[in-house]
Amino acid sequence: MIDKTRADTASCVTDIADGATILVGGFGGAGMPHELIDALIAKAPRDLTIVSNNAGNGTKGLAALLAAGLVRKMVCSFPRQADSFVFDELYRSGKVELELVPQGNLVERLRAGGAGIGAFFTPTGFGTPIAAGKETREIDGRQYVLEYPIRADYALIKAHQGDRWGNLVYRKTARNFGPVMATAARITIAQVEDIVPLGSLDPEAIVTPGAFVDRVVAIGTGAAQ
Amino acid sequence: MSSAATDFKPWTRIEMAQRIAADIPEGAVVNIGIGMPELVADCLPEDKEILLQSENGLIGMGPKPGPNAIDWDLINAGKQPVTLLPGGAIFDHVTSFTMMRGGHLDIAILGAFQVAENGDLANWATNDPNAIPAVGGAMDLAVGARQVFVMMEMLTKTGVSKLVQRCSYPLTGLGCVSRVYTDHAVLDVTEAGFSLRQLAPGLDLDTLRQRAGIAIQAP
Structure with missing residues (x-):
């Protein structure tokens, strides 16, 4: 019998080691897997590379992971926020490295990583500092920049409901990076509000098929920020 | 020339937003950037159906919710709570980009630090070494x-024109501004x-050219 469910968040992250590359879902607070991040902080692997759209808001979630000093490098598109003071201070004092990636390139690099694509040419960033030193090519009269995939050791994502096969549905704009990140990691761990019986999710509405998911843990409702 | 300047009344940000909103045609699919352009969403005419798209995965974005209808799983690119109109849709980041x-998308409305006369756009970073660089979805748009x-004020707070021959700030895109x-x-x-x-009330073309410090063709 396939059973990807886990009893608690701690047992989802026990094998995450120092130096791991981890995709963290969410756009601001929506879709941020706060409880899985708390478990990661408790496990405390060091020198992590974190791939996420933002660099933490306030003092919870990704901001707490940064504050715990476990992150060596952030790969993100928009680390500058009014309430991202934790990252600001670490970055300015040289304690965390930043790879700034335009948001669409971040998404497409994850998509390529999950889809087995070796690299891709994108128009985004051509002629800007983002493209400095990168291979470019003119295709049908337009200029493109070569970008490479992102593949990670783990993905930590948040969904609305899941089942024991790992099938997931999301809630509103908390979906954001979840589906693509689920495809681009060796081990994908999803926290959900509740785990439902196999067969109760409408197959037409399943957004992430369980083949992309390795572990599912129920957090309960009211987990939104 | 001094009389032209004394009578001149710049458009307010709301008036700028209203002007943009009036130029968006029925049926257009529009992405509104964070910051000043967000004002445009509040100025859209009710008699036109315009689809607002937000990079975090929704189309058919509606107005701000009332205080009792806030759902932090339904937010816009600026991470503020929004609503979804009937017919609106939610999708993941791959579909959004x-x-x-x-x-x-028919139109993207973005803020800017500088726009060059060849259409180059600089809106994500200044040359301030202390600033945290952030680009988001601007280069994709x-x-x-x-x-x-x-959408921007023409002059910086110190009176320097943001309309330039060539951008001195890091570029967002080449020749992209229309x-x-x-x-x-x-x-x-x-x-x-x-x-x-179009000129703001009380301004003439020569005064505009002088303030902008750049060549501007007559209409």
């Missing part, structure tokens, strides 16, 4: 939207540089 980069409208809405005037970006569409 397929829309944005793939030429499926710059290359992907069919038209890019910029129109600039400022507090002084509305300008098209053409093969021949900036071209006047």
Whole structure:
């Protein structure tokens, strides 16, 4: 019998080691897997590379992971926020490295990583500092920049409901990076509000098929920020 | 020349937003950038159906919710709570940037630090070494939207024109801006540089040229 469910968040992250590359879902607070991040902080692997759209808001979630000093490098598109003071201070004092990636390139690099694509040419960033030193090519009269995939050791994502096969549905704009990140990691761990019986999710509405998911843990409702 | 300046009354940000909103045609699919352009969402005419797309995965975005209807799983690119209109849709980031980069948006409305007369846009970083660099989806919109409208005050707080021959700040995209809405005037970006569409009340073209410090074609 396939059973990807886990009893608690701690047992989802026990094998995450120092130096791991981890995709963290969410756009601001929506879709941020706060409880899985708390478990990661408790496990405390060091020198992590974190791939996420933002660099933490306030003092919870990704901001707490940064504050715990476990992150060596952030790969993100928009680390500058009014309430991202934790990252600001670490970055300015040289304690965390930043790879700034335009948001669409971040998404497409994850998509390529999950889809087995070796690299891709994108128009985004051509002629800007983002493209400095990168291979470019003119295709049908337009200029493109070569970008490479992102593949990670783990993905930590948040969904609305899941089942024991790992099938997931999301809630509103908390979906954001979840589906693509689920495809681009060796081990994908999803926290959900509740785990439902196999067969109760409408197959037409399943957004992430369980083949992309390795572990599912129920957090309960009211987990939104 | 001094009399022209004394009578001049720059458009307010709301008036700029209203001007943009009035130029958006029925049925347009529009992405509104964070910051000043967010004002445009509040000025859209009710008699036109305009689809607002947000990079975090929704189309058919509605107005701000009332205080009792806030759902933090339903937010916009600025991470503020929004609503969804009947017919609106939710999707993941891959689909969202397929829309944005793939030429499926009619108009993107962005803020800017500088716009050059060749349509180059600089809106994500200054040369301040202490600033945290952040780009978000701006570079994807710059290359992907069919038209890019910029909304900005024409002068910096210290009176320096943001309309330039060539951008001195890091670029967001090359030759991507089609129109600039400022507090002084509305300008098209053409093969021949900036071209006047509309002047704010009390301003004449020569005074505009002098303040902008750049060539501007008569309409």
